[in-house]
Amino acid sequence: MKKQITLTVNGVKRELFVASNELLLNVLRDHLELTGAKYGCGIGECGSCTVLLDGEPILACLTLAMAVDGSDVVTIEGISGSDGRLHPVQESFLNHGAVQCGFCTPGLILTGKALLDENPQPTEGEIREYIRGNLCRCTGYTQIVKAIKDSSVKGKA
Amino acid sequence: MEKSQYHAIGKTSIRKDGISKVTGHEIYTTDVVLPRMFHARVLRSSFPHATIKTIDTREAEKLGAVCITPRDVPNLRYAERIVTIPSKTFKDRQVLTHTPRHVGEAIAAVAAETEDLAEQALSLVRVEYERLPAVFDPFEAMKEGSPLLHRTILFGQDEIKVKNNIAASREIVEGDIEKGFKEAEIIFEETFETGRVYHAQMEPKSVVCQPEADGGITVWTTTQTIHNVRQLLGEIFNIPLSRVNVKKVALGGSFGSSIQMNSVVPIGVALALKARRPVKLVSSREEDMYDHCKYPSWIQLKLGAKRDGTLVAGHMKVIIDIGAHNTQAYPLLGCMAGWWVSLYRLPHLKFEGRAVYTNKVPACAMQGFGNPQVTFAVESMMDMLAERLEIDPIDLRLKNYVGLGETFWGQGPTVKSIIRSCGVEEMLRKGAELVGWKDKFKREKKEGVIRRGIGMARGFHTSGAGAPMAGEVIDYSGSIVKINEDGSVDFLTALMDLGGGTLDALAKIVAEELKVPLDKVGISPVDTRTTVYDVATHATRGIYCGGGALHKVTGQAKTKLLEFASRILQAPPHSLKMEVDEEAGQGMVYVDGVQGRRISVGEVAKTAQINNWGTIAAVDSLRQVSCPPCFMAYFIEVEVNTETGVIKPTKALAYADVGQVVNPDLARGQLFGGLYRGLGYALLEDTQYDEESGELTSGGWITDFKMLTANDLPEMDNIEVHFTDTYEPTGPFGAKGIGEAALNPVAAALANAVYNAIGVRFKKIPITPERVLEALKGMEKRND
Numbered sequence A: 001m002k003k004q005i006t007l008t009v010n011g012v013k014r015e016l017f018v019a020s021n022e023l024l025l026n027v028l029r030d031h032l033e034l035t036g037a038k039y040g041c042g043i044g045e046c047g048s049c050t051v052l053l054d055g056e057p058i059l060a061c062l063t064l065a066m067a068v069d070g071s072d073v074v075t076i077e078g079i080s081g082s083d084g085r086l087h088p089v090q091e092s093f094l095n096h097g098a099v100q101c102g103f104c105t106p107g108l109i110l111t112g113k114a115l116l117d118e119n120p121q122p123t124e125g126e127i128r129e130y131i132r133g134n135l136c137r138c139t140g141y142t143q144i145v146k147a148i149k150d151s152s153v154k155g156k157a
Numbered sequence B: 001m002e003k004s005q006y007h008a009i010g011k012t013s014i015r016k017d018g019i020s021k022v023t024g025h026e027i028y029t030t031d032v033v034l035p036r037m038f039h040a041r042v043l044r045s046s047f048p049h050a051t052i053k054t055i056d057t058r059e060a061e062k063l064g065a066v067c068i069t070p071r072d073v074p075n076l077r078y079a080e081r082i083v084t085i086p087s088k089t090f091k092d093r094q095v096l097t098h099t100p101r102h103v104g105e106a107i108a109a110v111a112a113e114t115e116d117l118a119e120q121a122l123s124l125v126r127v128e129y130e131r132l133p134a135v136f137d138p139f140e141a142m143k144e145g146s147p148l149l150h151r152t153i154l155f156g157q158d159e160i161k162v163k164n165n166i167a168a169s170r171e172i173v174e175g176d177i178e179k180g181f182k183e184a185e186i187i188f189e190e191t192f193e194t195g196r197v198y199h200a201q202m203e204p205k206s207v208v209c210q211p212e213a214d215g216g217i218t219v220w221t222t223t224q225t226i227h228n229v230r231q232l233l234g235e236i237f238n239i240p241l242s243r244v245n246v247k248k249v250a251l252g253g254s255f256g257s258s259i260q261m262n263s264v265v266p267i268g269v270a271l272a273l274k275a276r277r278p279v280k281l282v283s284s285r286e287e288d289m290y291d292h293c294k295y296p297s298w299i300q301l302k303l304g305a306k307r308d309g310t311l312v313a314g315h316m317k318v319i320i321d322i323g324a325h326n327t328q329a330y331p332l333l334g335c336m337a338g339w340w341v342s343l344y345r346l347p348h349l350k351f352e353g354r355a356v357y358t359n360k361v362p363a364c365a366m367q368g369f370g371n372p373q374v375t376f377a378v379e380s381m382m383d384m385l386a387e388r389l390e391i392d393p394i395d396l397r398l399k400n401y402v403g404l405g406e407t408f409w410g411q412g413p414t415v416k417s418i419i420r421s422c423g424v425e426e427m428l429r430k431g432a433e434l435v436g437w438k439d440k441f442k443r444e445k446k447e448g449v450i451r452r453g454i455g456m457a458r459g460f461h462t463s464g465a466g467a468p469m470a471g472e473v474i475d476y477s478g479s480i481v482k483i484n485e486d487g488s489v490d491f492l493t494a495l496m497d498l499g500g501g502t503l504d505a506l507a508k509i510v511a512e513e514l515k516v517p518l519d520k521v522g523i524s525p526v527d528t529r530t531t532v533y534d535v536a537t538h539a540t541r542g543i544y545c546g547g548g549a550l551h552k553v554t555g556q557a558k559t560k561l562l563e564f565a566s567r568i569l570q571a572p573p574h575s576l577k578m579e580v581d582e583e584a585g586q587g588m589v590y591v592d593g594v595q596g597r598r599i600s601v602g603e604v605a606k607t608a609q610i611n612n613w614g615t616i617a618a619v620d621s622l623r624q625v626s627c628p629p630c631f632m633a634y635f636i637e638v639e640v641n642t643e644t645g646v647i648k649p650t651k652a653l654a655y656a657d658v659g660q661v662v663n664p665d666l667a668r669g670q671l672f673g674g675l676y677r678g679l680g681y682a683l684l685e686d687t688q689y690d691e692e693s694g695e696l697t698s699g700g701w702i703t704d705f706k707m708l709t710a711n712d713l714p715e716m717d718n719i720e721v722h723f724t725d726t727y728e729p730t731g732p733f734g735a736k737g738i739g740e741a742a743l744n745p746v747a748a749a750l751a752n753a754v755y756n757a758i759g760v761r762f763k764k765i766p767i768t769p770e771r772v773l774e775a776l777k778g779m780e781k782r783n784d
């Protein structure tokens, strides 16, 4: 049985018909063709599917679309400016060589952004603790942690 | 040329795919969507060894699903990895099998309108199994009377019998070990064991296949080699290669997991051909974990040395548990011998290796191809020997390492070449100085709950598998370079970027050779139709081999460019020079010493077009005739909690000899990443089996496989990376590889540090907290 829900996705209001077992990740990727949120495991282990739900990072692969009816969703496609200007965290990932294969990158950038929104000056330990649910097999995290830390400094200046 | 004159090589730049990756626009196989696309699921064996008596797909078909069983697919046996010459390739795989040999092996598959429907259809397929006895331990498997996994396999074109589950074996001898051990004043022997690690690349193995109207197919897939996938699909499905097109798409990590044509690829193709619709098949994480793993090893190593520390003889025996299929065990054994003998000079040596089938997930290459295993054994032994001789472990290494001017055969006995650049001494001496080795490295018993220690290890990897002689391994690359009418440049290569920035390095090689600004060099999106052959991005060969070939082809385009420029400037080509003009955004050609005779690359190309002289382009291939070692050393400090058994790496220093560094920040990234995966290998990662069910005890969950997270690593200021000041004369602009070298010595350095901290010599990795506690208990008992 399909039901109509409303989601605000990257600032745009969307009316969607979704099945009761449909996951937010599928709605974003298949219905809205926003493929920035990745399918890395589908069972909540890797963080590749992270999106922001009312500002909080959540795993879209574990979230039923119907359960978040009426919410505000921000995906990686929605954080740069409308003029194409990158978000400081995106910028910082590029400048620190924090991107390798890039598969974990959307999830980690959104998680980093959520952390900085919550805590603009996190310590290294706080950053590591906050992102530990996002797996990255390539980078060893060092440059990612640096990128997040450095965008926090920049954000303040 | 002076290095300081480089405008692109060695300069930090934003990676060319960076913006699309940070904005979520990069397209990976899992993101490819086609009109009328079906979704597929695979039926996998629930038993470790069985024959299929019946498969009934009727109920599934009633749902509108397209189903395939072993009857519907070509039944030839193939090898999923084809970089060894055909006559030396072992083939034992089929697209779908009647005889599953490990839990998770594919038996049948379905495709339907939606994933949901495919899932439902899959649950309606009925299979009747007859269970066969299974074997999980390689030593058991070799015994007379053990269940046999494969009665026969193909070796090249010949059908050969398999005896005692031995898939491949190799014996390599140099000198006379009996004589060598007689000359030795100290002889000792140890056995080492390494784990069965899962690659855990973040993108699960996937394929999208579109059947074409002309009977051909177009394929998007997670792979390190689009051309080998094309050739295998052509062979399996008997389609001319001109109608098999494999597209290059971004790859969400690999580490060897997609070095072969993955098992999902021909399944997706078979479904698409039967359905006459595009089909997408994405592995679940569990399926991915049941697909491949790293080669686990048992290494028995005997070394003989003089009292002054000079090694004189060595004997290595290796057993590799390859699981249910032989992905590339024969060259693996050759390489393991090569890694060993190319670390330290051994006048007399013998290597004996065996690869053994068991009813487990097939092992394949994973960052290092046998090298981390061998280096763990050898570098642990070097520390043990140094302790016995009461000399500094670094001095012992300096005394024995294979270096400048010496022959080495890292990629096995048929791939011999001479070392022409070597930063070993620099990295060992400077590294020791930087970490304060003299003060920190003390062989004394530590006390307290938390005990600290420091350890080091060195290693190397080859840059590719090139050599003067053709050998058993195919290794060459090719490129196309095209100078556009505005002075920008396109290059086309089948070489993959696995994330390390290989293609950025290649763009810099083009920019440097043609003296055009880096942002004017474009990496073309390509497929197998628009590129010439490239063997694969593996063996740390990207920059050195792929970049070497591209450097050659760029040089050819440059010759043509200068010839056209010479017509315009009215001076002979050999009087012309090039320089970059960043302000004009152009490469410039000028007559050396003559004022006013200067023209941009764009103007040359445009003039050539207007005058109908033709496009400035070139295409060619190159096989490198050596595979220079990129050397690596790690110094690692740890804290061991003797109450919990937890080992915390607190500090690390990586020192790499990559020749000329091409992408500074990305090269650093390779070291950070190699360190991270090496620590996981040393401390935590392994896959284990329930021998009743044949299932992974992790159940296919990453969480239960256990990986280090951002929280388990040294803080960012406590990881240092350095590069030696070296230049590889045979490499493009002096460069050699880095990828695998970055991981190879980590486990040994860590184990040496743990020994330094608590006095326990771990010869088995991972060194889990349980093993630490057990060992400490054992030690207490002995002391009682």
Ligand code: FES
Pocket: A038, A039, A040, A041, A042, A043, A044, A045, A046, A047, A048, A049, A050, A059, A060, A061, A062
């Ligand atoms: S895909 Fe959601 S956590 Fe892995």
Ligand code: FES
Pocket: A098, A099, A100, A101, A102, A103, A104, A105, A135, A136, A137, A138, A139, B202, B252, B253, B499
């Ligand atoms: S960059 Fe590849 S998984 Fe993070």
